[in-house]
Amino acid sequence: MNAAQRTALTVRGRRRLTRTVQYGVFAAALIALIALADWGRIADSFLQVDIAADMFPAVWTAFGNTVAYTLLAFVFGMLVGVPLALMRVSGFGPYRWLSTVYVEVFRGLPALLVLFLVGFAVPQAFPGVTWPGGVYGQVAIGLGLTSSAYIAESVRAGIQAVPPGQVEAARSLGMSHTRTMISIVLPQALRIVVPPLTNELVLLTKDSSLVYVLGVTASTMELTRFARSELTDTANATPLLVGGLLYLLLTVPLSALARRLETKGDRR
Amino acid sequence: MSTRLVTIRGLHKRFGDNEVLRGIDLDIDEGEVVCLIGPSGSGKSTLLRCINLLEPPTSGTVGAAGHDMTHPDADLDAARREIGMVFQHFNLFSHLTILDNIAIAQRRVLGRSKAEAHAEARRRLAEVGVEGKERAKPAQLSGGQQQRVAIARALAMGPTLMLFDEPTSALDPELVGEVLAVMRGLAADGMTMLVVTHEMSFAREVADRVVFLDGGVIVEQGPPSQMLTEPTTERAQSFLRRVLHPVD
Numbered sequence: 078m079n080a081a082q083r084t085a086l087t088v089r090g091r092r093r094l095t096r097t098v099q100y101g102v103f104a105a106a107l108i109a110l111i112a113l114a115d116w117g118r119i120a121d122s123f124l125q126v127d128i129a130a131d132m133f134p135a136v137w138t139a140f141g142n143t144v145a146y147t148l149l150a151f152v153f154g155m156l157v158g159v160p161l162a163l164m165r166v167s168g169f170g171p172y173r174w175l176s177t178v179y180v181e182v183f184r185g186l187p188a189l190l191v192l193f194l195v196g197f198a199v200p201q202a203f204p205g206v207t208w209p210g211g212v213y214g215q216v217a218i219g220l221g222l223t224s225s226a227y228i229a230e231s232v233r234a235g236i237q238a239v240p241p242g243q244v245e246a247a248r249s250l251g252m253s254h255t256r257t258m259i260s261i262v263l264p265q266a267l268r269i270v271v272p273p274l275t276n277e278l279v280l281l282t283k284d285s286s287l288v289y290v291l292g293v294t295a296s297t298m299e300l301t302r303f304a305r306s307e308l309t310d311t312a313n314a315t316p317l318l319v320g321g322l323l324y325l326l327l328t329v330p331l332s333a334l335a336r337r338l339e340t341k342g343d344r345r
Numbered sequence: 346m347s348t349r350l351v352t353i354r355g356l357h358k359r360f361g362d363n364e365v366l367r368g369i370d371l372d373i374d375e376g377e378v379v380c381l382i383g384p385s386g387s388g389k390s391t392l393l394r395c396i397n398l399l400e401p402p403t404s405g406t407v408g409a410a411g412h413d414m415t416h417p418d419a420d421l422d423a424a425r426r427e428i429g430m431v432f433q434h435f436n437l438f439s440h441l442t443i444l445d446n447i448a449i450a451q452r453r454v455l456g457r458s459k460a461e462a463h464a465e466a467r468r469r470l471a472e473v474g475v476e477g478k479e480r481a482k483p484a485q486l487s488g489g490q491q492q493r494v495a496i497a498r499a500l501a502m503g504p505t506l507m508l509f510d511e512p513t514s515a516l517d518p519e520l521v522g523e524v525l526a527v528m529r530g531l532a533a534d535g536m537t538m539l540v541v542t543h544e545m546s547f548a549r550e551v552a553d554r555v556v557f558l559d560g561g562v563i564v565e566q567g568p569p570s571q572m573l574t575e576p577t578t579e580r581a582q583s584f585l586r587r588v589l590h591p592v593d
């Protein structure tokens with residue numbers, strides 16, 4: 078009894094010691110970083126207030142484009158992804174196979190490659206074809222194709238998470254398969270997938286930076302491209318910091334929202 | 346004189362290698378209340394679900410509410426409107442309010458207007474004694490209230506036949522009575538009912554006939570006075586001994 082107690086104390090004591098050592102190492106590293114860094118130099122290249130101020134108000138156009146590209150791609154992704162999800166759970170084989178192939182293809186390809194395909198390969202292969210909406214249309218489709226594959230997978234998981242009893246109750250009331258999907262299963266599935274879809278929106282916000290490969294003009298530039306051209310113009314990294322902060326302005330609240338919806342969903 | 350509302354002939358149902366129903370013949374007349382009893386796994390739920398074809402039979406024929414359910418061209422959706430079903434776990438639509446739970450099929454299946462459907466929903470809610478909860482979500486109701494709403498939802502479609510699958514098994518004991526009371530009322534109004542239940546006092550009091558299912562066959566059936574007190578088969582006797590005197 079006494080020996081066991083002593084062992085327990087020792088174990089707890091050892092744990093406390095390890096913890097103290099970890100704090101110590103962490104503090105030492107932080108102090109070293111602060112002491113050794115060339116703060117003047119860092120401030121010069123990242124924190125020039127006048128350069129930051131000069132970016133306004135032009136940066137808002139780029140910010141607006143980032144938001145627009147993200148939303149367009151998301152809307153396209155939903156319009157294609159939700160029907161794909163319905164096809165994946167369909168009783169009709171060919172629908173399932175088609176949507177499975179689509180999802181595997183667009184989940185397996187880099188978003189950048191798809192964007193190249195939409196932006197360059199398709200117009201070249203089909204000379205008459207122009208995407209509706211110019212760059213905005215290209216982006217909606219180019220990023221939306223990839224996004225729709227992820228959205229389809231999320232929504233399929235959501236559909237399958239709806240308890241089978243809900244479908245049985247609907248069918249026993251005389252609702253057709255389609256009516257049951259529309260009125261009972263999808264509304265519940267979409268509620269379940271709001272958190273993963275919010276995460277998809279965060280990913281799309283960042284992926285919208287890929288749009289620069291389409292060769293954008295001043296009016297269609299998004300945040301990353303804008304920050305980079307400012308970087309070139311000013312030979313200073315401050316624009317990257319400003320651009321980065323503006324991304325976080327979008328993504329951090331979205332991530333927080335996704336987390337909140339997740340815990341709320343658990344309680345339901 | 347009376348109409349047949351259920352006609353089952355040679356019904357078999359197999360899940361893989363597991364033959365759950367092994368040749369069921371059963372008739373139910375209009376206005377009759379039939380209680381289906383039997384040990385767990387004997388196929389009671391499966392039999393019920395084969396009647397509205399939630400579960401397609403492996404072989405045999407099923408007629409219900411005037412529809413030839415097993416005919417290849419049967420309009421199952423049309424038939425199911427006339428066959429109400431109440432589940433052990435209520436299965437209320439969790440995303441809809443109580444009122445919309447009862448209104449949605451009226452509107453989407455019967456094509457009633459929102460006003461009509463809501464008026465009917467309120468009438469049915471009053472009938473089952475759940476009032477003042479129209480705007481609540483199912484999760485905010487007690488189990489007994491949820492089950493009564495589920496009954497109201499089925500009744501709002503104007504069914505001629507009601508199927509109940511252990512409607513009180515998932516309820517706390519003190520809530521069983523309120524659901525059985527609603528079912529008694531229905532029976533008294535002449536509703537044709539097939540009820541899977543372990544509530545022997547309900548069966549004794551309300552049923553016109555008690556059917557004992559075991560091993561996927563109907564072993565014995567008869568009026569409750571005889572079936573529940575002096576069953577002739579050994580299997581029914583031992584089953585009833587177990588459910589009526591679980592402590593022995």
Ligand SMILES: Nc1ncnc2c1ncn2[C@@H]1O[C@H](COP(=O)(O)OP(=O)(O)OP(=O)(O)O)[C@@H](O)[C@H]1O
Nearest residue numbers: 360363365383384385386387388389390391392511
């Ligand atoms: N969808 C299914 N797939 C495979 N097997 C099933 C399925 N549904 C039921 N079974 C099997 O059929 C048998 C009878 O099940 P059923 O639910 O009809 O019994 P029950 O008499 O209602 O029992 P309980 O009193 O426990 O509800 C069980 O062995 C069960 O495992």
Ligand SMILES: [Mg+2]
Nearest residue numbers: 389390391511
């Ligand atoms: Mg059962």
